[in-house]
Amino acid sequence: MGIRLAQLHLYVDIHLHDRYLAPPLTLVVAALLTNWVPVLHAVVWAGLELLIIANYIRVYRVFKRSDVQPRDEPQWANRIALAHGAHMLAWSSLVFWAWQPESFPSLIFIMLVHIGLIALTASMSNAHLRLLTLDMIFPVLALIGLPLLELNWFNLGLSLLGGGFTALMIQVGRQINAYSTEALQLRQRNEILIQELESQASRDSLTGIVNRRYFLAAADKHLQAAREHGNPLALMIIDLDHFKQVNDQYGHLGGDEVLVAVVDACVQHLRTGDCFGRLGGEEFALLLPDSSLPEALETAERLRQATEALVLTVQGNIVRPTISIGVTLLQAGDSSLSSLMHRADLAMYAAKTQGRNRVVCDEQARAPNQGAAEPVLQT
Numbered sequence: 001m002g003i004r005l006a007q008l009h010l011y012v013d014i015h016l017h018d019r020y021l022a023p024p025l026t027l028v029v030a031a032l033l034t035n036w037v038p039v040l041h042a043v044v045w046a047g048l049e050l051l052i053i054a055n056y057i058r059v060y061r062v063f064k065r066s067d068v069q070p071r072d073e074p075q076w077a078n079r080i081a082l083a084h085g086a087h088m089l090a091w092s093s094l095v096f097w098a099w100q101p102e103s104f105p106s107l108i109f110i111m112l113v114h115i116g117l118i119a120l121t122a123s124m125s126n127a128h129l130r131l132l133t134l135d136m137i138f139p140v141l142a143l144i145g146l147p148l149l150e151l152n153w154f155n156l157g158l159s160l161l162g163g164g165f166t167a168l169m170i171q172v173g174r175q176i177n178a179y180s181t182e183a184l185q186l187r188q189r190n191e192i193l194i195q196e197l198e199s200q201a202s203r204d205s206l207t208g209i210v211n212r213r214y215f216l217a218a219a220d221k222h223l224q225a226a227r228e229h230g231n232p233l234a235l236m237i238i239d240l241d242h243f244k245q246v247n248d249q250y251g252h253l254g255g256d257e258v259l260v261a262v263v264d265a266c267v268q269h270l271r272t273g274d275c276f277g278r279l280g281g282e283e284f285a286l287l288l289p290d291s292s293l294p295e296a297l298e299t300a301e302r303l304r305q306a307t308e309a310l311v312l313t314v315q316g317n318i319v320r321p322t323i324s325i326g327v328t329l330l331q332a333g334d335s336s337l338s339s340l341m342h343r344a345d346l347a348m349y350a351a352k353t354q355g356r357n358r359v360v361c362d363e364q365a366r367a368p369n370q371g372a373a374e375p376v377l378q379t
């Protein structure tokens, strides 16, 4: 989220509290207003203002519920500024409703209301010029302009005081805004760092695919979901063949190059939703949600062929890696990942003993009517 959008959220969040404060305050002010205007006028003012409040709260709520993107921020700033500006206009209209040239209390009442409005909004709306303008223009005009309606030295002094107060509030608002912007920037930087740390903690640094810990946790979730819905789920264990020889001949770094190339070749053949992780060393696991046995065997065969087709040049020598794959399917009796992993492991070792560079399917997965797990009845 861009900083300006975050600032708009902050503004809306703070003003959403108005839904508790603004309507009762409107009624109190309307009651005070009846000291200077006929009751009907005060009721009309309060009725209009309550409608305006209802409208800006509706606009704020729609804003909060929508997934607003940074590019939509200027458009939303306009809508919010207009909705809130109408509210400020309504308050400033008190000048016309309540001011009586001969009544000092009416003047104090109006000035206090406008001082409050200016002080409250200057700090929140500073980040967006549209908000600042529409929030401030009417209260400022009322605060500075009202005493000038009857020109004398006292009223001129009041007007200057109003101008000074507005300038001070804008200055304070700028300062508060600078601090809140810095806080928002720090929060965003923290979020990015946390995401990076989480991604680093879940990834294998050499191959870039997920690590053992993440794979096991994700596989466990997939397994529970598949059991719950009675969906098929396939698991394969993939192991590089004679990898020790590669390491012995070309060293650990040469071996690393081969590992990365094999993973890259395999990743090309995965669907989104498949979970491919490095269990450790030259051993990998691949979980295929919603896959039947023929689909899983087909995928395994594609991975095997993709690896077999690799012709790598490691330290000037040609290396042609191969992999052995053991495949199994979720069975009705599988309550945890370990039984599936064990069967896939046994199938992978069978592939090794049968001569490597092949796909072997676990016998249980081949047994009739055993392919899919029974849905687990939720009690």
Ligand SMILES: Nc1nc2c(ncn2[C@@H]2O[C@H](COP(=O)(O)OP(=O)(O)OP(=O)(O)O)[C@@H](O)[C@H]2O)c(=O)[nH]1
Residues within 6 Å of the ligand: 206, 239, 240, 241, 242, 243, 244, 245, 247, 251, 252, 253, 254, 255, 256, 259, 280, 281, 282, 352, 356
């Ligand atoms: N380069 C590299 N080698 C690793 C890494 N992790 C484990 N190994 C090596 O992988 C090799 C695994 O060898 P073995 O378990 O004997 O298996 P293999 O030689 O592949 O033989 P088979 O599995 O029976 O085909 C060992 O030499 C480990 O040192 C790694 O991150 N990088």
